Amino acid sequence: MLLVCLLPDTYLLAGERLYGATYKITLQEDAKFSEDSLQLYKDRAIFAAKNNDLKNAAFYAEEYIKYSAETGFVESRYFAKFSDTAEFKELKEKYDLNVNWLHFFYLFSALIGFFIGIMLLINKSKDKKATVLISVFVLIHSLFIFHIFLHSTNLKFRTPHILYMSSIFSYLYGPLLYFYFKRITQKYTFKKRDIVHLLPTFIIMVIMFPLFLLSKEEKLHIMFEVGSFDRMPYLYGIVSTKILSLLIYGALVVYLFFKNNQHKSYTSEAKKWLTTLVTLSSIYVLSYAIYGMVLAEIIPNISFLFNLQIVVMATMVLYIGYASFRSPNLFAGNFNSNNDKYVKSGLTESYSLELKDALLQLFEKDKIYLQNKVSLDQVSELLGTTRHNTSQVINEHFGLNFFEFINKYRIADAAAILEKEQNRNIIDVAYEVGFNNKVTFNKSFKKFLLQTPSQYLNSLRT
Structure with a gap:
């Protein structure tokens, strides 16, 4: 193999060209790569780097990373002279650990959300059902934010089993908030027929279940887009139906808000809590609709638009945490009767x-x-x-x-x-x-x- 690296490209692979498309197609058609195949990608990347061939060094480095899952390869000493080039900056952004202040904000929000959600669950409350609804609402938002943190920092490549982990909760956001509002504003008693609101979640769990059973290697192949599975299966279907779900339940929450907001027994603190929660959830619905249009390529993929819904979600989690600390009675079943x-x-x-x-x-x-x-x-x-x-x-x-x-x-x-x-x-x-x-x-x-x-x-x- 070392000899292969040192020989001119005309002698490689019995006459195939070093950077030719023929060998690339042959490798990609092979479902399982041998160690020799992986080593060849690696050697070609190093050979190109030694010969100051930036384009092919970047190309073969990426191919090696995709099939080996060795994301640290992009930081190899062989590519040190290319570290400031656009090609290798792009590779580092795609595969290497990438952390900035926004990612720390996501992590902080997620951890605070987990803490608040768990504390609400374990604390005693006169209205345990209302408390469970809002705590689960916080927990699944926190899980989604944490998932985004792992994805955005490329830690997903080190934790492949997080693949699709938050997708099964896509249709729970709306029902949880709606029934929480219904419970605290009307003292609603849950009925057996309400289980129909969980039907979309059950359906997506059934659909996604085979993907959760995949091995670590298969999930990594999906992440690197070299496996036989689509990296984002059912993407447009899930996003479009989630937007529809959020719009429907969002409208129901707004209706409940205006219907009950003038209730004379509400405290000013409670009215403020409801108003802020409705406002943030409405902004979230709008931001997720924008996010969906970005994914569907209806509008340009601008970083601000992609991150907007996560920032709004994180803000909502932090506000709930603040409100639960500032006014614990809002979560203790004393919303009206106090x-x-x-x-x-x-x-x-x-x-x-x-x-x-x-x-x-x-x-x-x-x-x-x-x-x-x-x-x-x-x-x-x-x-x-x-x-x-x-x-x-x-x-x-x-x-x-x-x-x-x-x-x-x-x-x-x-x-x-x-x-x-x-x-x-x-x-x-x-x-x-x-x-x-x-x-x-x-x-x-x-x-x-x-x-x-x-x-x-x-x-x-x-």
């Missing part, structure tokens, strides 16, 4: 927001919670309103009762103190931030930080 007792309240929305700002001033700037005998009456007097209005403002805007609201601030202070002064006595810290006894402090600490003060200190020291 504020039924305030339906007849005379507190207007503008006055409620005014009281909220004044309340935050008392707690975040004046730190009134540090007084261990602070009461609802005292806070109400400082706000210049009734205890009923104060209670309503805390409940509507923060999803907590008065004592939970106070203790949340106290625990945040306690955690900060323990982090800075890890040798402090725990009970001393409890008294310093406003608690009257250790039992209440420990209970509140575990409620808000999911661990005891001692466990928190141990985690800081490890």
Whole structure:
């Protein structure tokens, strides 16, 4: 083989030309390449590089990569002099590890989404069905974003079994969001006939199942477009029907939103949550339609248009994560019922927001919670309103009762103190931030930080 590399092309393969099309066709028609065939591609790429033949060095390097799956070959020292050429830059972009700031954003969004989705699933909730719907919605979006991350960075070549892994969830986005809205706005009770909404997902699972059973080598052949399978089977059918599904369910969600948005028992926080979620999902439907037109070559394949739907999806996942942290009551089954007792309240929305700002001033700037005998009456007097209005403002805007609201601030202070002064006595810290006894402090600490003060200190020291 070494001799072959050193001889002129007229002596190779019994007279066939080194860069001729005849040998290329012969190799491509062969279903299984021998090691000699692969080695020949490799040797030809190296031979061309040594002879400063950029065009054929790039061509045979790519052929070798496709059939051997050795993506690192493009970074071989033989091609160092070609590293700044357009041909080899293109090869590196196609096959070598390729990471930029946008890819890190995808990875960050996916990991946050997985965390939020799992936390929503395991947390206790009065309306578990609504919580499961929104958590699964977040998880499948996160899986899709993670899939895009692997694909865009070329890590897919190192993890071939991720091939098509997110495709089976293509028709779940719409139904999950639709039934979540239906559940939280109408307290909808699920019926057996609702299973028909899962029929498209079942069909695509049946269609794609044989592809999931392929071996690692067969999946790599598909990725490199050298196998007998189409690299993107049923592409236009899946994309077009997914767009149709998103449009139908998107219209149903918008209908539910406008039908129920004026419900008087909704909190301002809940209305904001619904409005933002509907807006983001509508933008996502539009961006996916644009993505579909890019794939169908109806509009030019511009990087911005391709990535738009992923950015929108990631933004939606991050917003849900933020909302679940900021207002956990939105996911806890208290969407409507929490504020039924305030339906007849005379507190207007503008006055409620005014009281909220004044309340935050008392707690975040004046730190009134540090007084261990602070009461609802005292806070109400400082706000210049009734205890009923104060209670309503805390409940509507923060999803907590008065004592939970106070203790949340106290625990945040306690955690900060323990982090800075890890040798402090725990009970001393409890008294310093406003608690009257250790039992209440420990209970509140575990409620808000999911661990005891001692466990928190141990985690800081490890």
